[in-house]
Amino acid sequence: LDPQLWHACAGGMVRMPPMNSKVFYFPQGHAENAYDHVDFKNLPIPPMVLCRVLAIKYMADPESDEVFAKLRLIPLKDDDHDYGDGQEGNGFETNSEKTPSFAKTLTQSDANNGGGFSVPRYCAETIFPRLDYNAEPPVQTILAKDVHGDVWKFRHIYRGTPRRHLLTTGWSNFVNQKKLVAGDSIVFMRAESGDLCVGIRRAKRGGIGNGPDYSPGWNPIGG
Amino acid sequence: LDPQLWHACAGGMVRMPPMNSKVFYFPQGHAENAYDHVDFKNLPIPPMVLCRVLAIKYMADPESDEVFAKLRLIPLKDDDHDYGDGQEGNGFETNSEKTPSFAKTLTQSDANNGGGFSVPRYCAETIFPRLDYNAEPPVQTILAKDVHGDVWKFRHIYRGTPRRHLLTTGWSNFVNQKKLVAGDSIVFMRAESGDLCVGIRRAKRGGIGNGPDYSPGWNPIGG
DNA sequence: TTGTCGGCCGATCGCCGACAA
DNA sequence: TTGTCGGCGATCGGCCGACAA
Numbered sequence: 001l002d003p004q005l006w007h008a009c010a011g012g013m014v015r016m017p018p019m020n021s022k023v024f025y026f027p028q029g030h031a032e033n034a035y036d037h038v039d040f041k042n043l044p045i046p047p048m049v050l051c052r053v054l055a056i057k058y059m060a061d062p063e064s065d066e067v068f069a070k071l072r073l074i075p076l077k078d079d080d081h082d083y084g085d086g087q088e089g090n091g092f093e094t095n096s097e098k099t100p101s102f103a104k105t106l107t108q109s110d111a112n113n114g115g116g117f118s119v120p121r122y123c124a125e126t127i128f129p130r131l132d133y134n135a136e137p138p139v140q141t142i143l144a145k146d147v148h149g150d151v152w153k154f155r156h157i158y159r160g161t162p163r164r165h166l167l168t169t170g171w172s173n174f175v176n177q178k179k180l181v182a183g184d185s186i187v188f189m190r191a192e193s194g195d196l197c198v199g200i201r202r203a204k205r206g207g208i209g210n211g212p213d214y215s216p217g218w219n220p221i222g223g
Numbered sequence: 224l225d226p227q228l229w230h231a232c233a234g235g236m237v238r239m240p241p242m243n244s245k246v247f248y249f250p251q252g253h254a255e256n257a258y259d260h261v262d263f264k265n266l267p268i269p270p271m272v273l274c275r276v277l278a279i280k281y282m283a284d285p286e287s288d289e290v291f292a293k294l295r296l297i298p299l300k301d302d303d304h305d306y307g308d309g310q311e312g313n314g315f316e317t318n319s320e321k322t323p324s325f326a327k328t329l330t331q332s333d334a335n336n337g338g339g340f341s342v343p344r345y346c347a348e349t350i351f352p353r354l355d356y357n358a359e360p361p362v363q364t365i366l367a368k369d370v371h372g373d374v375w376k377f378r379h380i381y382r383g384t385p386r387r388h389l390l391t392t393g394w395s396n397f398v399n400q401k402k403l404v405a406g407d408s409i410v411f412m413r414a415e416s417g418d419l420c421v422g423i424r425r426a427k428r429g430g431i432g433n434g435p436d437y438s439p440g441w442n443p444i445g446g
Numbered sequence: 447t448t449g450t451c452g453g454c455c456g457a458t459c460g461c462c463g464a465c466a467a
Numbered sequence: 468t469t470g471t472c473g474g475c476g477a478t479c480g481g482c483c484g485a486c487a488a
Contacts, residue, residue, distance in 0.1 A: 109470055114460050118469055160463055164469060168461060332449055337481045341448055383484055387448060391482060 001067070001147055002197070006058040008101035008189040009067045009147065009199035016069065017053050024048045025073055050076045060147035065178065065200050067147065101189035102127050103201065111182040113172055119156070119165035127188045128165075128196070131158060142167070144188065144198035152198060224290070224370055225420070229281040231324035231412040232290045232370065232422035239292065240276050247271045248296055273299045283370035288401065288423050290370065324412035325350050326424065334405040336395055342379070342388035350411045351388075351419065354381060365390070367411065367421035375421060 007014070017023050026048050028040045040047075051073035060067045102123040104110075110117050124131070131138050138158040145151050155169035180186070183203035191197050230237065240246050249271050251263045263270075274296035283290045325346040327333075333340050347354070354361050361381040368374050378392035403409070406426035414420050 107470060109472090112471095114458080115471095116461075121468065157461090159461095160469095161465095162468075166461090172460070330449060332451090335450095337479080338450095339482075344447065380482090382482095383448095384486095385447075389482090395481070 001058045117167035124165035144196045340390035347388035367419045
């Protein structure tokens, strides 16, 4: 999976350590994420372990398209305090080689069957391929690659009074295949190759404050 | 799973040994059914083992509804030749306590989306609940339990010129849910309780002589 | 007796601009 | 600028008898 698309899907809050950098590994935090609750109090496991990042694998769930990463870590000896070996950055990757991307939380109208997708102007003008506004109506076919490399086709049209950008034909198929509902988010990104990519973020369900009422809104990524 | 429905789905060619009867177990035949090919030539396993049937479990695949059975066998000593202990029948169960059942291979018209199911007269008159032919048109709702105990609802009508029995509303839903195609078979059976039951037999696919051209036809079971 | 076909009617899908937040 | 709505035309599902094998 392309790291750029991975970061676009993960969102700006997610930072990854650079290769070969040093990180602290928290066994109990890891366990509590994977299981319900694990009591480390009586186990001979240190609360944190200084490690070096040997490998990073950017991945996406084949079913839900949700992204995650696998890190290969090797523990460093306690007395291995060579903080300044020059090879590594101390901070996180800033993803500053920014590829333009855009996320929008789906409204009821976006997710409704029989509806299209209302494309925020910023996304259409910044991320999508140039549209010929002289045509009547201005319309084009959009191809977008998802995290698995599958290509999705959409009809992109600029119409209505007042004028707005819409995805029509192909959109409802995408919603159904990906099982998207209002509150989920869609991510568009223009890769360095020029290809358009599409990813999704599922709304958190069932948690406190994550009821059926979602918060619609849009967020330029890493702005 | 009701043994009667199981036998109706399995078909008249399938006979099961009675409980406590003696059978020969063929390890290599078993292995070749489960795997591709197993070479027993250099293994210290006898070609057949005389066993006693301790238990029979009639089952159906949760996905495909296809039926199969699990037998619990215990090997008998070689010198255990008490053939005549009176408890057991020597032959197979004849399923002679016959519950009326009927199987039909689905035609293109049966399996087509948007079509109904053409009910052979014999099936409608022998298996289905009595239809009031004085009504205009003669129509009733049919409930049929599948191998999982799930109940399916069909509209059974007698119409057309010349008159014939059809399943309309509810049929295409059944076809889609069960992923039936032309060439598969459907089995109707009236249980001792009076309940109507429905099972399916998938057409063998991919084997020699099992091409897209199926052999339509109908077969009263155990006739 | 029953498999297949064309007709036809109603439901649904999905594209549209109007309108207002 | 964009979320929601009602309108409406096209498509599809699915019930029907005609007809012939």
